Amino acid sequence: MREGAYYTNQYRNLFTELGIEAKDVEAKVQDTWDRLFSSQYPETQIYFETDDQMGYMVDTGNHDVRTEGQSYGMMMAVQMNRQDIFDRIWKWSKTYMYMEEGLHKGYFAWSCQLDGTKNAYGPAPDGEEYFAMALYFASNRWGNRETPFNYSEQATTLLKDCLHKGESDDGYPMWEPNNKLIKFVPEVDFSDPSYHLPHFYQLFAEVAAEQDRSFWQEAAEASRAYIRLAADNKTGLSPEYAFYDGTPNHTRGFGHFFSDSYRVVCNVGLDYEWFGKSETPIEVNEKVQQFFKGIPVDDYRRYKIDGQPFEEKALHPIGLLASLAMASLATEGELSEHYVKTFWQTPLRTGDRRYYDNCLYFFSLLSLAGKFRIWK
Template sequence: MTNQGSFYTGVYRNLFKEYGYTEEEIQARLEDSWNKIFFGDEDTKIYFEPDEKSGYLLDTGNNDVRTEGMSYGMMMAVQLDKKDVFDRIWYWTKKNMYMTEGLHAGYFAWSCQPDGKKNAYGPAPDGEEFFALALFFASHRWGNGEEEPFNYSAQARKLLSDCIHKGENNDGHPMWNPENKLIKFVPEVEYSDPSYHLPHFYELFALWANEEDREFWKEATKASRDYLHISCHPVTGLAPEYAFYDGTPNDERGYGHFFSDSYRVAANIGLDYEWFKADPWQTEEADRIQGFFADKQPEDYRRYQIDGTPFEEKSLHPVGLIATNAMAALASVDGPHARETVELFWNTPVRTGVRRYYDNCLYMFSMLALSGNYRIWMPKK
């Protein structure tokens, strides 16, 4: 094993292959997962094309279109070289979700109806950060288009600039706190969501954002890695959905527990370690999370206090939790539960039914990452 991440080596681990699956099996499973999630039957797919130019991912549990899912779909599409799907999703997003006036001008409305009507006029920062990196990757993989909104890199730089500079002229609120460089849950509040923290994205923003903003992203990278240390429980590894800037759970409205948002922390840690290998703590953290779930059956996954105390409430998204715990294996290397966690994921099919949207987004990311296909797309030389 190299001591450097994929950013430096260009090498991406294929954990499925390391654990004995063949290249043919892996490629077939990756393509099958994409086809089912995007173009499968009505009980499986979450992607829809309403006209010849557009596409959207539907939150099937809430019957709306979210920046979370749209930005995820763009990242999946660029990783798999699906330019038509990428452009359809981005076209729909920019046409229907982008806000050009008001307090949140420059951001995207976090929820819309399938016909494009906005359900709300507030943004969710996890969408913005995924939009930005997916756009940079599209620019590097396919080149920029001449016309908006397909001038991908210019769109990404403008979005990131708005995310950190809004509010300087009393024109709204930034998405990152300018002092501590931590991402907020929404721009108006002063607390965070640990699953929003993507230091591996910020490393790349520090290379490709507007030059005057690059130092900010370097500082945000360190701040986010440090924040995960204090927001994840030291024994269980579990993170709350919302947390204050000191890392303590924010239990206002019941979001200080390990539940749906929190699942993404394991996946983010795995990918950050794979790409940059900058924080050895991430290996210990991945082992803790996988160890906590090692003696639990997916049908009995619950909401938990971050110390591991279970609630009666069952997990809404057990397939998503299986997927993210498996993706953490990219950080655990040869951890005590890495192989069994990955094999559990391999033996789990994509989810069907009403609640499938979030699970299958996380499922697709894990399938990409564990097969060595969640990659950094650098500018062409």
């Protein structure tokens, strides 16, 4: 087991380990950021600004703004030391997505139109957990300011709501209190394996409200075990939805390996890079990388978790490749190197479906370059 970067403050650069010049890695990171966040590159741009000091990330395939994308954009901005963009995205999110009344008071509406009109009044917990972590990192990197830029206070309040909704008011928590597993949405009793971020929970256990810190430590341990439980023993593939016992939940056909599922190996990789825990299910990443060995990117498909392919092609093939590369944070050998090299040589996606692919692309690029860091 490697000693994690949390303890050493040393982050691997898997590109330079393969002989790529450090200056070329730096240039690629900056160029990729520019292509996602600058209007100079409309074919790849996913971040847009308004005239009132706000900004949003567009899901270009669905023509909306999602908490997933907003929270991802904030995490990207804090890693790139762009407080201006971070604050624009957070201000837009608080202004238009935050729900101040009703069943989901304290949460964020998961989807809005580009003018801020809510498409739904329900939350998606993957957005809340990324919001909270990005806010804590912002607090540690830049310091707190006036509301809503009192970052750490905003994060702590959000996590309190995520755990305690329903105790003294209407609503439901985002984590199941008994088994410490994150829910797909607050009202249901099943999960999404790709929502499990034990490396975030490990940090929440240090900075969240004091009375909740033991919960977050237990949640980190529970999620590492759950990721292993939900992944197929042979292929390593995870379903998009799964019950608490790890079995696939086929509601609306989401019990198979598809777009959400790609993030599981990303989360395992980053968890291992940060903490190097023996409990981290690195074998999941090894199995998934082995499963896709020899399959060209343009032939990636939707799969049953036992590996049987559907005719349906992958909706986000570049995102899947990026995930397979990021998985290498927890794997070794020629196959691991193959995915990193292939990813390095692959450009960003263009076209209407570019948003999700390119979010995963940039997170993978940051991680493999040693730039997806813990800000203490």
